[in-house]
Amino acid sequence: MRALPVLLAMLAAVPALAQPAAVPVGYLALVPPRTVPLTLLDPPLKDEGVQGARVALVDNQTTGRFLNQAYTLNESLAPDAPAVLAAARAMLAAGQRVIVTDLPAPLLLRVADMPEARDAILLDATSEDDSLRGADCRARVLHLLPSRAMLADALMQYLAVKRWRNVLLVPGQGEADRAYADALRRSARKFGLKLVADKPWAFQPGAQRTDTGHVTIGAEVARFTQGLSYDVLVVADTAGEFGDDLAYRQTDPRPVAGTHGLVPAAWARPFEQWGSTQLQLRFQKAAGRPMTARDFGAWMAVRAVGEAATRAGSADPAAIAAYLRGPKFELAAFKGSRLTFRAWDGQLRQPVLLADQRSLVSVSPQPGYLHQSSELDTLGIDQPETVCKPAP
Amino acid sequence: MQTRALTLALLLLAPAAQAERLFVSNEKDNTITVIDGGTLAVTHTIKVGDRPRGIVASRDGKSLYVCTSDSDHVEVLDLATLQVSRILPSGPDPELFALSPDGTTLYIANENDNMVSVLDIAAGRVVTEIPVGVEPEGMGISPDGRVLVNTSETTSMAHFIDTGTKASIANVLVGSRPRVARFTADGGQVWVSSEVGGTVAVIDAAAHKVLHTIPFTIPGVPAESIQPVGIAITPDGGTAFIALGPANRVAVVDAKTFEVRKYLLVGQRVWNLAFSLDGKRLYTTNGISNDMSVIDVEALRVTKSVPVGRLPWGVVVTP
Numbered sequence: 149m150r151a152l153p154v155l156l157a158m159l160a161a162v163p164a165l166a167q168p169a170a171v172p173v174g175y176l177a178l179v180p181p182r183t184v185p186l187t188l189l190d191p192p193l194k195d196e197g198v199q200g201a202r203v204a205l206v207d208n209q210t211t212g213r214f215l216n217q218a219y220t221l222n223e224s225l226a227p228d229a230p231a232v233l234a235a236a237r238a239m240l241a242a243g244q245r246v247i248v249t250d251l252p253a254p255l256l257l258r259v260a261d262m263p264e265a266r267d268a269i270l271l272d273a274t275s276e277d278d279s280l281r282g283a284d285c286r287a288r289v290l291h292l293l294p295s296r297a298m299l300a301d302a303l304m305q306y307l308a309v310k311r312w313r314n315v316l317l318v319p320g321q322g323e324a325d326r327a328y329a330d331a332l333r334r335s336a337r338k339f340g341l342k343l344v345a346d347k348p349w350a351f352q353p354g355a356q357r358t359d360t361g362h363v364t365i366g367a368e369v370a371r372f373t374q375g376l377s378y379d380v381l382v383v384a385d386t387a388g389e390f391g392d393d394l395a396y397r398q399t400d401p402r403p404v405a406g407t408h409g410l411v412p413a414a415w416a417r418p419f420e421q422w423g424s425t426q427l428q429l430r431f432q433k434a435a436g437r438p439m440t441a442r443d444f445g446a447w448m449a450v451r452a453v454g455e456a457a458t459r460a461g462s463a464d465p466a467a468i469a470a471y472l473r474g475p476k477f478e479l480a481a482f483k484g485s486r487l488t489f490r491a492w493d494g495q496l497r498q499p500v501l502l503a504d505q506r507s508l509v510s511v512s513p514q515p516g517y518l519h520q521s522s523e524l525d526t527l528g529i530d531q532p533e534t535v536c537k538p539a540p
Numbered sequence: 541m542q543t544r545a546l547t548l549a550l551l552l553l554a555p556a557a558q559a560e561r562l563f564v565s566n567e568k569d570n571t572i573t574v575i576d577g578g579t580l581a582v583t584h585t586i587k588v589g590d591r592p593r594g595i596v597a598s599r600d601g602k603s604l605y606v607c608t609s610d611s612d613h614v615e616v617l618d619l620a621t622l623q624v625s626r627i628l629p630s631g632p633d634p635e636l637f638a639l640s641p642d643g644t645t646l647y648i649a650n651e652n653d654n655m656v657s658v659l660d661i662a663a664g665r666v667v668t669e670i671p672v673g674v675e676p677e678g679m680g681i682s683p684d685g686r687v688l689v690n691t692s693e694t695t696s697m698a699h700f701i702d703t704g705t706k707a708s709i710a711n712v713l714v715g716s717r718p719r720v721a722r723f724t725a726d727g728g729q730v731w732v733s734s735e736v737g738g739t740v741a742v743i744d745a746a747a748h749k750v751l752h753t754i755p756f757t758i759p760g761v762p763a764e765s766i767q768p769v770g771i772a773i774t775p776d777g778g779t780a781f782i783a784l785g786p787a788n789r790v791a792v793v794d795a796k797t798f799e800v801r802k803y804l805l806v807g808q809r810v811w812n813l814a815f816s817l818d819g820k821r822l823y824t825t826n827g828i829s830n831d832m833s834v835i836d837v838e839a840l841r842v843t844k845s846v847p848v849g850r851l852p853w854g855v856v857v858t859p
Contacts, residue, residue: 210654210674211695214711423693423717426651426675451694458696458713480694480716480736484786485764523762 168218169463171208173453174239175201175446176259177250178232179225187392197250197274198223199435200443201450203427206434208454217463219454229255233262240264245465246271248449250442253277253284260286269469271449274442278331281493281529285536290472290494292452293414293445296328298528300335302412302500302512303382303405305526308339309514312379316402317346318372318394320385328384328407344378349390369397382406409504412512415444416503421511424482448481448496455479484511490525493536497524560817561619563604563856564825564832565592566849572606572617573848577816577857580834580846586622589615594636595854599643604856607634607648614646614659619858629666631657636720638679638688640703647688647703649676656690658706670706672699680721680730682745689730691718698732698741700748710748714741720812722771724795733768733782740768740782742798752798754782761787770812772822774837781822781835783810790824790833792840804842806833814855825852 175198182192201221208219222244224235232251236259239247245268249256253275260270270289272280276296280289294302307315315336319329329346336343351368373381381398383406385391391408403409417438420428427447431439439447452472457463460471471477473494478486483499490497502510517526525531560577565588572592574584589608596605597619604617607630614634616626630637631650634657638647646659655669656676673692680689687709688701696716700709715737722731723745730743740754756766767785773795774780780793786809792802807826810833814823822835825848832852834844 207674207694211697214673214695214697214699214708215713423651423675426693429652455696455716478716478737480696485767486716486736486738522764524764 166216168212168216171212171217171219171453171457171463171468172244172246173201173205173219173221173450174244174247175221175223175250175450176232176236176239176247177223177225178227178229178252178255180227187388193437193440195435196440197442197446198225200431200439200446201248201273203431203434204447204450204454207451211454211458215458217457221450233258236262237264240268245269246453246468248273248446248453250274250446253280256280256289257284257286260289267466269465269472271452271472273445273449277327278529281495282535285493285538287494287538288469290452290489290496292448292496293441294412294498294500295495295528296331297334298495298498298500299412300328300331301338301527302502303410304332304335304339304341305512305514305517306410306502306510307341307380307405309516312403313340314342314344314378314380316373316376316378316381317343318349318381318383318385319346320349320383320387320389320391322387324386325384328386332382332384332406345376347372349383349385351390365393366397369394370399373398373400375399378402380405383408410502410509411504412500412502413441414498414500415439415441416501416508418503418506418508419501421508422482422484427482448479448487451481452477452479485524490531492531492534493529495528497522499524500527559859561858562814562823562832563595563597563617563858564848564852565595565606565854566851567591567593567827567853568851569849570608571849572604573852574622575832575846575848580844582846582848584622585849586617588617588624589613593853594634595856596637596639596646597856597858599639599641601858604858605637605639605646607637609633609635609651614648626664628659628661628664630659631655631666631669636677636679638681640681641683641685645703647679647681647690649679649690651675651677651693654692656688656701668706670701670708672701673697673711678719678721678732680723682723683725683727687745689721689723689732691721691732693717693719696734696737698730698743712741712743712748712750714743714750715739715753719769720771722773724773724777725775726777731771731773731780733771735767735769735785738763738766738768740771740793754793754798754800756782756784756787756791756800758784758787758789758803761789770810770824772813772815774815775819779837781813783813783824785809785811786828788826790822790835802840804835804840806835806842807831807845811852812854814857816857817859823855823857825855827851827853
């Protein structure tokens with residue numbers, strides 16, 4: 149509340165024509181050349197993430213108009229790792245100290261560990277890696293999207309509430325698939341669900357466009373699931389190579405969840421609750437396509453900077469960084485409750501949606517999962533179990 | 541109990557004296573529920589446009605203005621025939637509005653385009669639009685009609701607007717996602733509820749400064765569930781009632797000391813509030829339990845629950 153008198157004094161003291169205080173926000177992304185799409189349904193997006201940042205910039209600018217703050221977004225979209233590192237150095241050399249990132253974990257760490265980034269704050273808009281919130285955490289990196297542990301917990305809580313206790317886990321072969329599957333295994337233990345089988349998917353994708361390809365995949369999935377008794381198939385296929393091919397083809401009729409079917413996510417197309425229709429429409433109008441979770445992560449990151457600058461009543465990057473990491477920060481992000489950062493690992497606390505392509509099924513945490521401080525901390529890595537020990 | 545039975549008997553004997561009616565907008569059902577203020581029985585359910593939310597009665601009590609958000613207009617319900625008699629333009633996605641004290645003008649928050657539309661009711665047209673913050677929502681008007689307060693949800697401000705010049709006077713930062721703005725009867729203060737911030741800001745209407753921020757804590761209820769929305773202040777300015785959304789409670793606040801005196805357990809996701817004309821009852825709309833709670837204002841007790849339509853949003857009482 150201390151910020152208010154300062155702001156009001158500012159409003160009263162600053163004539164309308166005074167130079168607005170500049171709040172530049174850096175946006176650093178790795179945008180690799182796209183691979184061939186796996187399906188005609190989803191054209192590969194060239195502007196995922198940054199479009200969310202742009203919508204949030206306009207939101208910040210509207211607010212800034214009333215507070216004499218001028219927000220800008222300094223975008224650097226680089227095609228490969230060397231270009232990202234060069235762009236980061238250039239940004240930091242130019243004095244940019246508040247940077248939103250859309251980078252994979254190893255690159256994010258390389259930027260965070262640059263000596264010239266010592267007094268910068270990074271807002272990781274798109275990663276889900278648990279390692280970045282754990283052993284590899286950094287004090288000056290905040291994470292906007294839910295971690296894999298949070299996504300897995302959101303799903304497992306729902307399965308537990310539904311009493312779908314017997315889970316067939318089907319991980320893919322990629323590194324991210326393994327990380328997602330690890331999070332699911334941990335979460336199944338946490339919520340007392342039983343993995344009746346943990347069976348990697350080894351069937352090679354890629355032949356689906358051939359005539360009668362559906363016969364091959366149908367037979368393979370039926371064979372794959374034969375002789376197994378389970379309530380729900382949980383798949384970890386982050387690249388979308390086979391996850392869509394599991395429903396309707398198993399030996400027993402069972403729902404699919406995980407990266408496909410019922411998906412835990414920060415954002416989903418069918419989501420319209422808590423005023424989120426407004427953001428869905430704003431985004432659609434600006435980007436000409438629906439918002440994805442990565443777009444939403446970037447929107448939250450840029451909005452978080454705006455919120456901190458507004459509440460701190462300052463355009464000074466150090467004041468913004470301090471407010472972002474302080475106890476008073478809260479973000480309204482259409483989830484029906486305030487979102488705050490966990491002090492122990494810089495993760496944004498948030499409800500997680502459970503949705504399929506066409507409908508919002510539920511929102512976790514599920515009622516009944518209690519916690520001594522915040523029910524949102526029943527999702528993901530809680531303070532007593534964190535391995536994050538950032539250097540001060 | 542005896543007094544209530546007696547009152548009820550008297551009310552039943554004297555139907556002319558209790559012509560009071562309640563109107564509840566049901567966001568999900570696209571209906572308005574009409575309730576007899578004496579018996580608290582539902583008398584009619586009226587089909588209106590899509591997603592009715594904000595409702596307000598005309599000053600002569602003959603019409604009800606309804607923001608039908610998804611139909612992108614305001615409907616006028618004739619309270620004699622209980623039929624929609626007129627459609628008024630509103631700008632896109634009208635959610636909430638304020639009626640000028642002289643009854644001629646509606647100030648409408650358009651959630652989708654960061655504007656407040658000013659509607660001349662007689663002419664049936666939007667005469668001007670005032671740019672405000674992101675996602676305008678709450679609308680409050682001073683008792684003399686000179687000052688309009690609009691809240692913007694993503695900008696988290698209360699915008700003070702001169703209704704004469706249509707120019708902004710001041711912008712006051714409040715807690716996150718401000719919803720309802722309500723002037724006190726003497727026009728001295730504006731109370732603004734912040735749904736996500738979980739607080740109510742009491743603003744000095746002349747100085748445009750936050751005098752006090754009221755926090756709410758309820759044992760056993762997670763802080764995130766405390767989401768203040770509806771505000772009702774007694775005409776004497778002594779007591780304020782604040783609907784706390786998914787906390788399922790109405791806070792009773794001493795409007796002089798700003799201390800919370802009591803929390804009243806009502807239905808689920810309590811949203812908006814209205815007093816009976818004699819000020820003895822307070823009605824609440826409960827969005828998830830699909831009912832309306834009745835609070836005895838003097839005893840500070842919840843006395844009854846009345847089932848209405850699905851997702852009840854606003855409530856209005858007319859003579």
